[in-house]
Amino acid sequence: MRCATLFLLFVASASWADDATIIWSVPGMVTSDVAIAFPIARSPVVVNERLVVTVFPPNCLLGSDDRFGKRLWIFPWDNAPFDGTYEYGRYSTRRAPRRWGNRSTSFATNDTNSILACVDSESGTMFAFDLEHEGRVIWRAFGAASDDDSLGSLRSLGPPCIIGDRAFCLATSTQDFLLIDLDLNSGRSRSQTRLSAARPTHRTVQFSPLAAGARLICPCPTNELVAVVNTGRDIEWRAVHQKPLTSMFRTNVDDRFIVTLCDGVATCFDLGSGSQIWSRQGLGLNPFVRSGNTQILGSDEQLVAIDIPTGNERWNAVMDSGTHIAANGTMHNGNLLLPLTNETIQSMDANTGDRTGVIGSTRRLGHLFSMQGFVYSLTQSDLVKLEIADHPVPSKAEQ
Incomplete structure (x- = not known):
């Protein structure tokens, strides 16, 4: 399985198209002067x-x-x-x-x-x-x-x-x-x-709590993950987390593994026993996206894709200077979509880290969510519904 560093070049003269069509935007703030800082x-x-x-x-x-x-x-x-x-x-x-x-x-x-x-x-x-x-x-x-x-x-x-x-x-x-x-x-x-x-x-x-088959996984302030049979009464196992669960805590779970992200440390636990499988440090809050058995992590400047069962790095990608990931991305129609600070959306192949296109937008977007064939963006002030083109127009650098 290859491990490569991909340098994502975002060119100002790229061919922007109306790939991201804003269907509607609804203001959500009660008053315009209330400061809102959304987590995921x-x-x-x-x-x-x-x-x-x-x-x-x-x-x-x-x-x-x-x-x-x-x-x-x-x-x-x-x-x-x-x-x-x-x-x-x-x-x-x-x-x-x-x-x-x-x-x-x-x-x-x-x-x-x-x-x-x-x-x-x-x-x-x-x-x-x-x-x-x-x-x-x-x-x-x-x-x-x-x-x-x-x-x-x-x-x-x-x-x-x-x-x-x-x-x-x-x-x-x-x-x-x-x-x-x-x-x-x-x-x-x-x-x-x-x-x-x-x-x-x-x-x-x-x-x-998180539902995981017949278990509930409960994060505790004692830095533990506690697995409880979903009758809500019998404790099955306890696992100690490396970092105090007092900052942004994010996780996903399937029938075999649970991956957590807290204070820049990503950790994978075996769901059956609670034993730690792998851990990786030096990560930011965004993105935190899962695609099959691949966990995509990173910061606003770098992406890291990790094979969940083994902890091996599948690929990593470094953003070009001056371009950053603005918020959390989403999987949509098989592609990883990431909102960028230059008011565009980067489309990537989640399996390889290769770029599949640059999606033009007319505004800076927030956290992205893919639901029922559309993409929704949650910003500090509104909710936006987008229709994403099936085949984004590639940048000139890609052509």
């Missing part, structure tokens, strides 16, 4: 041909018509009418934080995309929304606002892992770090399993 988000979600939903800080759920981009509704978490002011409701802090970026940009939906759940990381309260009825709040769990009094003293740390009518989530009390099994329809606790002693966690870090 499990967002947006296409509910159906009539509705695409995105969580936008501060405290709003945005529902848009997926065909025309018309804003259908925008709904604050406190269930109050939207009035465009800084009134965040009693579930938020009294004083608006300087940065809302990590407040809640990740969420989970059920199989039918009828219920969406996310967590206000400032208050630790989990909200469940009815997507079929204008995003109205169905229930609240954890903290003083909890509908279940037994959860009132707990603080949720992230969106749940939804399996059927059950929502598994991680929460903390003054003494314990817990896995909570919630009824998805009511938000009430079914069971609670202690995973470790409680440790202080940064309020903007969100921890969520």
Whole structure:
């Protein structure tokens, strides 16, 4: 298997074409002067041909018509009418934080995309929304606002892992770090399993269980990954993570491996035993994209493709000076798409690292998501739907 360094040359005189057609753009910020710094988000979600939903800080759920981009509704978490002011409701802090970026940009939906759940990381309260009825709040769990009094003293740390009518989530009390099994329809606790002693966690870090076959993989503030049988009660194994899980923590999982990225260290664990298979240091946050058995990592200037089962490097690519990766990319129609700071999208073969084209755009894009044949871009201020040409026009350097 070859290992090569590819130098990506981005030429100013490249042949730009209307390869990325903007279908619509929906503003998502409540007010134009709220600073937002998005981490990688499990967002947006296409509910159906009539509705695409995105969580936008501060405290709003945005529902848009997926065909025309018309804003259908925008709904604050406190269930109050939207009035465009800084009134965040009693579930938020009294004083608006300087940065809302990590407040809640990740969420989970059920199989039918009828219920969406996310967590206000400032208050630790989990909200469940009815997507079929204008995003109205169905229930609240954890903290003083909890509908279940037994959860009132707990603080949720992230969106749940939804399996059927059950929502598994991680929460903390003054003494314990817990896995909570919630009824998805009511938000009430079914069971609670202690995973470790409680440790202080940064309020903007969100921890969520991951479904992996018959297991739930739970990241803990004690720097452990804990595998729990998905009944939510029996602990199967524990694995120690090299870096404290207190910064941006990202992961993907299949039926054999789990790959994590935290504080610039990527680590692969065996899903059956929890044993570490390989580790690689010196990596940034973007990109973090998986293609089959290949994990693509790197920074804003370099890409590294790693064979997941062995940890061997398949290829690496270095960006040309002055051109950087702007946000996380996505796999789309077999190609890796990366948004660049020069308002273009680089298309690459994820198996070889070879360029397959440069896609022209009229604006700088954010995190990319491929869904139902289209590409969505989540920026600091809006949600953009794009149609990508099947065969991007190559640059002159490639011709």
